Amino acid sequence: MKVTKAVITAAGKNQRTLPLQTLVDRDGVPKSALAILAGEITAAGIGEIAVVVCPGDEDAYAAAAGPFARQMRFIPQAEPLGYGHAVHCAAGFTGDDPFLLTVGDHLYTSRTEKSCTAQLLETAEAGKCPVSAVQATHESKLPYYGSIGGRRVAGSERLYEIETVIEKPTPTEAEQKLVVPGLRAGNYLCFFGIHVLVPSVMETLGRQLAAGRADLSSALAETARRERYLAHELLGRRHDLDLHYGLLATQLALGLAGKDRDEVLSLLVELLAQSNA
Amino acid sequence: MALLDLITSPDEAVRNRSLDAACADLPLDALLAEADALDDFRRGSDNLYHRVRALLFLHSIHRFHLPRLLAAEKPGAIPFKGYENLLERRFEEAIDLFLKQQRESGPGDAISSALAAAYQKLAFQTLADQVRRSVRSVSGNQWMFRMGHPADQPLRLRKELLVRDPASGLYPVLRERTPVRMDLTHCGWSDIFFLGMDYPDGAKVLNISVDLAVHGRDKEPSPPVEASLRVIEQPVLRLTSVDLGCTAEISSLNEVFDFAKDYLGLLKAAVIASGIVPPGIEGSGQSLADLLERVVGPGLGLELVSNVNNIPKGSRLAVSTNLLAALIGACMRATGQASSLTGGLAEDERRIVLARALLGEWIGGSGGGWQDSGGVWPGMKLITGTVAREGDPEFGISRGRLMPNHRILDHDDAPAAAREKLQNSLVLVHGGMAQNVGPILEMVTEKYLLRSEPEWSARQETHGVLDRILAALKSGDVPAIGAATMENFNGPIQTIIPWAGNLYTQTLIDKTRAAFGKDFWGFWMLGGMAGGGMGFIFAPERKAEGQEFLQQLMSETKRTLAAALPFAMEPVVYDFAINERGTWADLLTGSEALMPSGYYRFVVPTLLRMDRQQLGAPRLAELDQFAAACRKRPDLNGMVQKLFDSIFPHSGENSGNRDTLDALLAKYGFDRVMHEQIRDDLKAGRIGLAQNRLPANSVIEDVRESDLANSANLTAAHRERGLKALKNGEVAVVTLAAGAGSRWTQGAGVVKALHPFCKLGGRHRSFVETHLAKSRKVSQLCGTPLPHIFTTSYFSHEPTRRFLDQHDQFGYQGPLLLSEGKSIGLRTVPTVRDLRFAWEEMPQQTLDVQQQKVRDSLRTALIGWAESTGEASDYTDNLPQQCLHPVGHWYEVPNLLRNGTLAALLEERPQLKTLVLHNIDTVGMNVDPALLGHHLESGAGLTFEVITRRLEDRGGGLALVNGHPQLVEGLAMPREEDEFHLTYYNSNTCWIDIDALLAAFKLTRADLKDAAKVTAAIRALAARMPTYITLKDVKKRWGHGQEDVFPVCQFEKLWVDMSQLSSIQTRYVAVPRLRGQQLKDPAQLDGWLRDGSAAYLESLCEWE
Structure with a gap:
């Protein structure tokens, strides 16, 4: 399975401006968040990117994408009908191909040479099946994420066969349905924000839309019921720009993971010393 | 065969052999060796149920089998340190100390009693710990114990509840209404967790969800319990129990975990068990407002209201558990833990509500059976124990899972017609009695684990009964159901626990059968024991008649037995309907978003007294909507009048109690001057519990063998002498029957003497009847009727007189007299x-x-x-009878002198020389000719009977006080441990030489006619007797079967202190335990029946 297309969603009413923010990337170059994300995607070998945006945001996004604008197309989400609908807006773009799905307000830092996107694509291509990136998450964060239940793939440290997907579960439900052996008590595998999905997901979303409202987690739950669907606990971290101080934390993470690490550390120490004074 | 085989054998038949049978023929040495082996085994075994069975085997050996063989041995002593460990629940340490003592001093009755108690407590502690661990480890419950900070709280309130209606200004109300449950089989208590978890195959019940109405009061049955939840604009938890009339705004986490502070314990347990305030956060020092902000939103809080539609407590329909489940259900729906916000619950949601209800019961310190949350499920269901499988938290620890399985019966299992027929035949009632079922559940567990015959066979029979009921249900054969439940009650249930029935229930059954003959199809006992919730099955055409009949019969029977049995409320008959929906929630919005009507009756008066500005917009909007609803909604008809009544209570409503109390005080010669003195002394600290004690420098030692006689050494000559005196009419019996038996009914205020405590000679017998039966037998033996006097008090006199009249004095042929008490005290609030x-x-x-x-x-x-x-003010806030107290049994003997009873008796039989005084609960005593002969021969003024001490015999004993033998009351012991050096315990049976007694009062027989002289003599001696201050538990009843227990203060003078007087010669005689032991607590009854005490008593009685 070769993945050549990616979909970035950026149409959420509170998230529209976040991908446009400028940050300094790991190489010390100021870029928009969208450009950093697109850079990671293209570096992993994907040539076509669709960005789902609010109608009217196309130009601003094209400008923010910089050199990657050429590989991008912008798909407006005509009505704010939720995340599942936003993803489905790209159905025409993905067609019969598998695709990478990510969100415009998250950036990722990897703990290895390979980027998070590259790690995930490698797993999908080797496993020939859809894969979602996951991260062990404390139960107190359950109200923010989709979460999976499953079992570890034999012989693999970080791969799981997904059995069920529940969007924002309560801890009660999580404890009953999502406990994954091997994780620390009170921790669950929650979505990381990157998935490699297959056309059937778009079909399910389409059916859901026809019936009323589309919801990605339940479409993924159906995928898990129907076919082999893996979760990969990536060696990396996600950074949510939308959190309180999210931009600051993301910038620090990029700085500390990149070539300017010493400079950033000195800056922090200096700030600390000054604030104590 | 070694006793260990009964636990470890791979052969089930061997494991199911009865311990009693295996021990029956073992000699002392062999039994002690078996006990050692069992103790070694239980220390090493990692199998929970093996350990528990071994512990209960050891308990049984030390309680029942060794005492039989140790009668001739030295009684021995109990180390006080071990007793302290026992009290502090350090059972292992206690056992080690007791075993050390046994090794060093040899086996004895005393140390065996201590070991028996320690092994039993450790067994039940082990079981309870296991249940608790399982409750915590049920999946879905665990996360709540990990959560210790508001920032970790993952629950969020559902959005639907956070939107105020723009028109009415009200937040929506989530209302959960839940039926209660009936157990159609009475399962032989197989729903006790311990049984279900060890014997899942035997744990089966047929459980039905029902709606109720009080017959004649309510229009139609409705779900009896409901919970309502809504958002409030204050960062607090506002909890209100409409049924208990209690409300509180809770603003700190510590208050949430303070269960007994008010009547809101159940609501608090629900808030905790549902995870809104998870148990893990207790003691974290965090803020409740922060936690609520996380769950509900900034500045917001929650209001939770419970309401029981006037169904009384103790109905045996699991009202409290189902209310807890309803509250938890509402909280879980509101926080998204059940996906259904409204309507019924899915099976997995019901199971998690059950798991949380179990947790809530544990948190609240109570505990029901595993079927009790049955009302959450719809209709009829078969609930069965489940074998633990790999992956279950119980696997490898217990055979069964904590959580049972529920199979809802479909219309093939129980056709609609059969359900209809059952409803048309069954009359459900609450008999009005409230009893503590706790001891019964322990007895059942113990007998199960010991596989006692015939209880084990009876348990097997109950399975057959269940199958028959299920078959009859399928075929719609209601008479067969009636026959099966009746047979179950008469057979297996009462075989397992004889105390499940009582005289009240038996009377109802007998009279119903007599009135309805073949149209009365059967009796059915609900829950733990009879007397509360019960069912009577009639031919359908006579059901209505049966309802009226039972209401009348129960009320009449209650009136007859009210002084003898603990009734908590007036009996009621229910209308009921099977609830086919189970628990059900609605979201009330707009102008409908109101709490139950009782809530407003309770809170509106307070709100009206507040400044309008303080109320806030939502409260004002609510009052507006409520006012509008009162005008429109038929169910709120008359509400305005009720509110008016709440705001302005009828004048004089509460003054009646005080009038009656004053009248009683006047009638019984209350000594106001002495009372004021006692109150002043109490307040000033001159008297009090600490001052009861002898001076700390008193030397308390055990008596020497020479200080007392032993009944085992009495001879035929003694007996002859006693018989001769009896024949000559020189003896009378005095039974102390003035008291309420506080421990017997936990302060319920019934006359203990009249309590039909046990089935003897084929039917229930009271203490009074039993004592008369013994006197009858002695009268027949000696050929002269024995005079029998019962001393009474303000409290027991009239009921005892009526009781004897109703039963024609039980045909007693000798003089039967009541000596009416002439002393009374008024209880005070304790300091x-x-x-x-x-x-x-x-x-x-x-x-x-x-x-x-x-x-x-x-x-x-x-x-x-x-x-x-x-402090030390008069206690008047209760029924008058509960505010007064008898002033101790010392006064009961002088009363004989003062009220003329003794003078009259002496006039009739001047040869009368000896009185035998004894407690009402010393059932094994009689006028034994040999002991009488011994007393006469010794020439003593008083001869007290003592028994060798066991662990449970607390309250003083026979001691050398500064070298002088005397009886020391427990209250007077300078140090707790002193009592543990004493070998003998006072039975309080006392042989009295009348002339020596009169001499101690400085009176003669002739003086008895001079009232003034007698009164002065009594006052003079009373002044020399110590006064003890005691705390007694007194029940205050209110609402529908609710009870509160208050510790109140009273004073007493006790007969044992006569042994201190030098002016009357006192001697002591050791008698066998069967004769001298007392029945203080109903929980003793089962052991008393099993250890041969009951059979011994029967041998002393002549019933006709």
Whole structure:
């Protein structure tokens, strides 16, 4: 399975401006968040990117994408009908191909040479099946994420066969349905924000839309019921720009993971010393 | 075969053999060796149920089998340190100390009694710990114990509840209505967790969800319990129990975990068990407002209201558990833990509500059976124990899972017609009795684990009964159901626990059968024991008649037995309907978003007294909507009048109690001057619990063998002499029957003497009848009727007189007299000093962790009550009878002199020389000719009977006090441990030489006619007798079967202190335990029946 297309969603009413923010990337170059994300995607070998945006945001996004604008197309989400609908807006773009799905307000830092996107694509291509990136998450964060239940793939440290997907579960439900052996008590595998999905997901979303409202987690739950669907606990971290101080934390993470690490550390120490004074 | 084989054998038949049978023929040495082997085994075994069975085997050996063989041995002593360990629940340490003592001093009755108690407590502690661990480890419950900070709280309130209606201004109300449950089989208590978890195959019940109405009061059956939840604009938890009339705004986490502070324990347990305030956050020092902000939103809080539609407590329909489940259900729906916000619940949601209800019961320090949340499920269901499989938290620890399985019966299992027929035949009632079922559940567990015959066979029979009921249900054969439940009650249930039935229930059954003949199809006992919730099955055409008949019969029978049995309320008949929906929620919005009507009756008066500005917009909007609803909604008809009545209570409503109390005090010669003196002394600290004690420098030692005689050494000559005196009419019996038996009914205020405590000679017999039967037998033996006197008090006199009249004095042929008490005291509110002394200075039985928390919280509340009511002020806030107290049995003997009873008897039989005085509960005593002969021959003025001490015999004993033998009351012991050096315990049976007694009063027989002289003599001697201050638990009943227990203060003078007088010669005689032991607590009855005491008593009685 070769993945050549990616979909970035950026149409959420509170998230529209976040991908446009400028940050300094790991190489010390100021870029928009969208450009950093697109850079990671293209570096992993994907040539076509669709960005789902609010109608009217196309130009601003094209400008923010910089050199990657050429590989991008912008798909407006005509009505704010939720995340599942936003993803489905790209159905025409993905067609019969598998695709990478990510969100415009998250950036990722990897703990290895390979980027998070590259790690995930490698797993999908080797496993020939859809894969979602996951991260062990404390139960107190359950109200923010989709979460999976499953079992570890034999012989693999970080791969799981997904059995069920529940969007924002309560801890009660999580404890009953999502406990994954091997994780620390009170921790669950929650979505990381990157998935490699297959056309059937778009079909399910389409059916859901026809019936009323589309919801990605339940479409993924159906995928898990129907076919082999893996979760990969990536060696990396996600950074949510939308959190309180999210931009600051993301910038620090990029700085500390990149070539300017010493400079950033000195800056922090200096700030600390000054604030104590 | 070794006893261990009964536990470890791979052969089930061997494991199911009865311990009693295996021990029956073992000699002392062999039995002791078996006990050693069992103790070694239980220390090493990692199998929970093996350990528990071994512990209960050891208990049984030390309680029943060794005492039989040790009768001739030295009684021995119990180390006080071991006793302290026992009280502090350090059972292992206690056992080690007791075993050390046994090794060093040899086996004995005393040490065996201590070991028996320690092994039993450890067994039940082990079981309870296991259940608790399982409750915590049920999946879906665990996360709540990990959560210790508001920032970790993952629950969020559902959005639907956060939107105020723009028109009415009200937040929506989530209302959960839940049926209660009936158990159609009475399962032989197989729903006790311990049984279900060890014997899942035997744990089966047929459980039905029902709606109820009180017959003649309510229009139609409705779900009896409901919970309502809504958002409020204050960062607090506002909890209201409409049924208990209690509300509180809780603003700190500590208050949430303070269960006994008020009547809101159940609501608090629901808030905790549902995870809104998870148990893990207790004691974290965090803020409740922060936690609520996380769950509900900034500045917001929650209001939770419980409402029981006037169904009384103790109905045996699991009202409290289902209310807890309803509250938890509402909280879980509101926080998204059940996906269904409204309507019914899915099976997995019901199971998690059950798991949380179990957790809530544990948190609240109570505990029901596993079928009790049955009302959450719809219709009829078969609930069965389930074998633990790999992956279950119980796997490898217990055979069964904590959580049972529920199979809802479909219309093939129980066709609609059959359900209809059952409803048309069954009359459900609440008999009005309230009893503590706790001891029964322990007895059942113990008998199961010991595989006692015939209880084990009876348990097997109950399975057959269930199958028959299921088959009859399928075929719609209601008479067969009636026959099966009746047979179950008469057979297996009462075989397993004879105390499940009682005279009241038996009377109802007998009279119903007599009135309805073949149209009465059967009786059916609900839940733990009879007397509360019960069912009577009639031919359908006579059901209506049966309802009226039972209402009348129960009320009449209650009137007859009210003084003898603990009734908590007037009996009621229910209308009921099977609820086919189970628990059900609605979201009330707009102008409908109101709480139950009773809530407003309770809170509106307070709101009206507040400044309008203080109320806030949502409260004002609510009052507007409520006012509008009162005008429109038929169910709120008359509400305005009720509100008016709440705001302005009828004048004089509460003055009646005081009038009656004053009249009673006047009637019984209340000594106001002495009372004021006692109150002043109490307040000033001159008297009190601490001052009861002998001076700390008193030397208390055990008596020497020469200080007392032993009945085992009495001879035929003694017997001859006694018989001769009896024949000559020189003896009379005096039974002390003035008291309420506080421990017997936990302060319910019934006359213990009249309590039909046991089936003897084929039917229930009261203490009075039993004592008369013994006197009858002695009269027949000696050929002269024995005079029998019962001393009474303000409290017991009229009921006892009526009771004897109703039963034609039980055909007693000798003189039967009542000596009416002429002394009365008025109880006072205790001082905080005495409460603290009782709870902090004296050794206390520490409870299991959660129960102890509840008790500590209750005690804080009671100290607050004493302070706010006024320390040492008169206790008048209860029924008059509960405010008065008898002033101790010392007065009962002088009363014989003062009220003319003795003078009259002496006139009739001047040869009368000896009185035998004894407690009402010393059932094994009789006028034994040999003991009488011994007393006469010794020439003593008083001869007290003592028995060798066991662990449970607390309250003083025979001691050398500064070298002089005398009986020392427990209250007077300078140090707790002194009592543990004493071999003998006072049975309080006392042979009295009348002339020596009169001499001690400085009176002669002739003086008895001079009332003034007698009164002066009594006052003079009374002044020399110590006065003890005691705390007694008194029940205050209110609402529908609710009871509160208050510790109140009273004073007493006790007969044992006569042994201190030098002016009357006192001697002591040791008698066998069967003769001298007392029945103080109904929980003793089962052991008393099993250890041969009951059979011994029967041998002393002649019933006709």
